Structure formats: structure tokens, C-alpha cells
Amino acid sequence: MDETSLAFCPGHISGWFKKTGSENSFSGSIGGGIVISEGVFSEAIKADETVINVCRIDRTGNLISCDVGSPPIEYALLKLGISAQITTKTILPVGAGFGLSAASLLSSIKAVNELYSLDICDEEIAQIAYETEIKFKSGLGDVSACTGGGYICRKSPGMAGEIIRRYDMDKTISAISFGPLATDKILKDKYIMEKISSAYNEICPDTPEDFFKASREFAERSGLVSERVREVLNECSLREIPASMTMLGEGVFAYGEKAPAILSKFGEVYLMKMSDSGFSFRNRRE
Numbered sequence: 615m616d617e618t619s620l621a622f623c624p625g626h627i628s629g630w631f632k633k634t635g636s637e638n639s640f641s642g643s644i645g646g647g648i649v650i651s652e653g654v655f656s657e658a659i660k661a662d663e664t665v666i667n668v669c670r671i672d673r674t675g676n677l678i679s680c681d682v683g684s685p686p687i688e689y690a691l692l693k694l695g696i697s698a699q700i701t702t703k704t705i706l707p708v709g710a711g712f713g714l715s716a717a718s719l720l721s722s723i724k725a726v727n728e729l730y731s732l733d734i735c736d737e738e739i740a741q742i743a744y745e746t747e748i749k750f751k752s753g754l755g756d757v758s759a760c761t762g763g764g765y766i767c768r769k770s771p772g773m774a775g776e777i778i779r780r781y782d783m784d785k786t787i788s789a790i791s792f793g794p795l796a797t798d799k800i801l802k803d804k805y806i807m808e809k810i811s812s813a814y815n816e817i818c819p820d821t822p823e824d825f826f827k828a829s830r831e832f833a834e835r836s837g838l839v840s841e842r843v844r845e846v847l848n849e850c851s852l853r854e855i856p857a858s859m860t861m862l863g864e865g866v867f868a869y870g871e872k873a874p875a876i877l878s879k880f881g882e883v884y885l886m887k888m889s890d891s892g893f894s895f896r897n898r899r900e
């Protein structure tokens with residue numbers, strides 16, 4: 615049997631963010647988010663040609679569907695000068711604001727690092743993932759977020775940026791998605807990005823409730839809340855359930871035990887917790 619290497623990276627839901635750098639350069643972002651227990655598993659096998667299978671699985675790990683190809687991961691492997699067959703697996707929808715492009719990059723690079731004994735340290739792995747994200751405009755701050763766990767506040771951008779991580783978010787986090795918002799298109803839209811910038815409020819909440827309050831205030835000011843998202847947020851407000859919009863996806867994430875029942879009226883509910891840790895190697899087998 616072929617040698618297989620498995621790594622995992624948690625996803626990251628941004629509650630608020632602001633792009634940093636000059637108008638046409640994407641140096642990263644500052645903002646707040648939650649590193650979540652659901653994310654991406656990447657399984658790598660040595661191969662002469664790179665093939666990336668992007669798969670959805672159900673809660674029990676059964677495959678639902680797979681697509682072939684992930685330009686960011688293909689690019690990262692090319693930069694490393696290696697080829698591999700990689701299968702990424704996640705229960706979460708792609709492009710829906712769960713930071714899966716960053717998670718799939720980090721878990722895939724970590725997996726091939728072990729597979730080929732490349733001896734690249736975690737900081738370098740994150741740097742490659744970060745540069746790839748910026749190049750493809752598939753994310754700005756998710757890579758730095760997923761180098762650790764917690765609900766976080768990124769005070770400065772990039773891999774050397776200052777991040778405050780808090781860990782007292784113990785209750786269930788639930789989320790629904792109405793569909794994707796293409797991160798690269800939004801990041802290239804000058805009008806939307808200006809609105810997002812002016813919605814930004816420099817804040818570092820120190821309780822889960824304040825985290826959701828700050829997220830909600832940003833979402834309201836950002837102009838990104840759709841009719842469908844608004845309906846769910848209103849329903850949550852009525853029941854005093856902390857909730858906001860998943861950045862950048864047309865969806866809602868909410869906090870606490872009352873939330874799943876309310877969200878389930880609107881769509882499939884994804885249940886998760888805050889993750890205490892970032893990306894990691896899982897195992898290698900023959």
C-alpha cells in the first residue's frame with residue numbers, strides 16, 4: 615500500500631476584518647474571528663503528478679462528493695518543487711466564510727512536509743500558505759488565525775502580526791450557509807472594500823458575548839447582510855441569541871445551546887466548538 619500522510623487544520627470564521635496595505639496590494643488583514651473545531655483533513659500520497667481532490671464528507675466521515683482541482687494548493691506544491699495526490703475532506707461548504715482555502719493549504723502543506731520529510735518548520739509552512747492566499751486573493755487573515763486556536767483579535771497583519779487569543783468560548787457554535795461569497799471578487803471590488811473599511815472598529819472583545827456583539831455591529835455597517843441573513847439575525851436577536859454573519863459567505867454563525875433549533879428552521883446546521891489549537895500533523899501509515 616502507498617504511504618499516506620494525514621494533517622488537519624481548523625477553519626476560521628471572521629466576524630470583522632479590514633484589509634491592510636495599499637489600495638492594489640493585499641498585504642493581509644486585521645480583525646476578529648473564531649478558530650473552529652471543524653476544518654479540513656488533507657491526506658497526501660506520493661505521486662509523479664499533482665492531483666487535488668476536494669471532497670465533502672458527512673458527520674460520520676462518509677464521502678458525499680468530490681471535485682478535482684484546487685489552484686492554491688497546486689501552486690503551493692509547485693513552489694515546494696514536489697508533486698503529490700492530495701484529498702481534502704471537510705463537512706463544511708467551500709467558499710462560505712469558514713476559511714477553508716487557508717485550512718486546506720495549511721493541512722496540505724503540513725501533510726506533504728511529513729510525507730516527503732521536507733523538514734519545513736510550522737512558521738515556514740504558514741508563510742507559504744499565507745503568500746499563496748494573498749496571491750489567489752482567497753483570504754487575508756485566516757492563515758495567521760489558524761496557526762493557533764481560540765477566539766481571536768488580530769491587531770496587526772501578516773505572519774509576524776500581533777494576535778490576542780482568548781479561550782473562554784465553551785458553548786456550541788452553530789452555523790448555516792445560504793451559499794458562497796467569492797472572496798477574490800469581494801477583495802477586488804473597490805466600492806465594497808471601502809464600505810468594509812469604514813465599518814471596521816478597532817476592538818478586542820474579552821467575552822464571547824462581546825465578540826458576537828462586535829461581529830454583529832460590523833456586519834450591519836458592512837452592507838453585506840442579505841435579506842435571508844437578516845431574517846435569521848432578527849430571529850436570533852428576538853431570542854437574545856448572540857449571532858452574526860460569516861465573513862465572507864452568505865451565512866450566519868451563532869452562539870449557545872438555543873441557537874441550533876432556531877438556525878435549523880433556515881437550513882442545514884453545522885455544529886462546532888471553538889478550537890483550542892491550530893493546524894497539526896495527524897498520522898502517517900503504510
Ligand SMILES: Nc1ncnc2c1ncn2[C@@H]1O[C@H](COP(=O)(O)OP(=O)(O)O)[C@@H](O)[C@H]1O
Nearest residue numbers: 684685702708709710711713714715718752797
Ligand atoms: N476544502 C478545500 N480543499 C481544497 N481547496 C479548497 C478548499 N476550500 C477552498 N479551496 C480553494 O480555495 C478557493 C477559494 O476559496 P474561498 O472562496 O476563499 O473559500 P473559503 O471562504 O472557504 O476560504 C477555492 O476555489 C478552492 O480552489
Ligand SMILES: CC(C)(COP(=O)(O)O)[C@@H](O)C(=O)O
Nearest residue numbers: 628643711713753754755862
Ligand atoms: C474575511 C476574509 C478576508 C476571507 O475569509 P474567507 O471567505 O473565509 O476565506 C479573511 O481572510 C480575513 O482576513 O478575515
